[in-house]
Amino acid sequence: MAARTGKEYLERLSASRPTVHIQGETVTGGIQDHPAFRNVVQTYAELYDLQHSAEHKDTLTYTSPTSGEPVGTSFLTPRTSDDLVKRRKAYKVWADHSNGMLGRTGDYMNSSLMALASAADWFAQANPAFGENIRRYYEKVREEDLLCTHTLIPPQVNRSVAGTQQAGGKLAARIVKEDDNGVVIRGARMLATIAPFADEMLVFPSTVLRGTPEDKPYSYAFAIPNDTPGLRYVAREPLDYDRPRHDHPLASRFEESDCVVVFDDVHVPYERCFALGDAELCNGFYSQTSSVVHMTHQVVTRTTAKTEYILGLVSLLTEAIGIEQFQHVQEDIAEIIATLEMLRAFLRAAEADAQVNE
Structure with missing residues (x-):
């Protein structure tokens, strides 16, 4: 497969049963x-659908190194500053489509997966199979153009104790069993944005594990299909009230649901595991792989689009009611302009000063 169309995304979602x-x-x-x-x-x-439009397909896709088909630019492993610029331009096309209001479009987790796969050798230090698993999974998501959600922290019930101690250790998702084919997970995690309409869920580790024997069952990283048996999502109250777009122009299009994730003895095959029982590896999951860097590249690009939208909206409002000449209003607009230019400067510096690491 190659970069999906909207129709193909909807067909796969229709066949799913989360x-x-x-x-x-x-x-x-x-x-x-x-x-x-x-x-x-x-x-x-x-x-x-934008991936196939004449205007944007060259920006939003590149040629897969394995299939030769066009795949999403957010999967591109950057080797040069120009590659980073291409990735950022792709982020911006999608961000502009929602005025920066969609926070978890596919390019967010795609960027993380790309970095994790680039650090396959780092995962392999715990088990050679884990390095191969993350590389193979990245290629699967890239070639099938899957939409991923993720969860990364235990439920915030009692912040005076560690997640591993919540409700006597029985609340947070943990490994309760291991067999010849994988592990069984029981408990809850949060906060999976877009989970109801994603294809896959990435379960990323908490990065504040203490490395004690008690932390071992809570030390893991893996990926599973959204409709895996025993997996349930508890969604918050929606902000889309099913009202006309004229009255709710943002919520009626851009309401990304957030969910608590419940694992009712979910079996995870070994081939979908990237880390197991290694607290030190889990604590370095983002920092040691550069995953957070590439996720933030997407975040700042999206925030730039959102700030441009806010600036345009505020400018129209002040002009419409004739208050743009007041000094305190000009100060407020200037603050938005300064924020926007800082975001643009951060992006430019990050790309221009980038270097290839290990």
């Missing part, structure tokens, strides 16, 4: 038709 609890209702299919999700799902489909 378990989602929302406002007292349990949804086990047809996510794309549910009132809480159908509008944002359509917006995500539009993003995939």
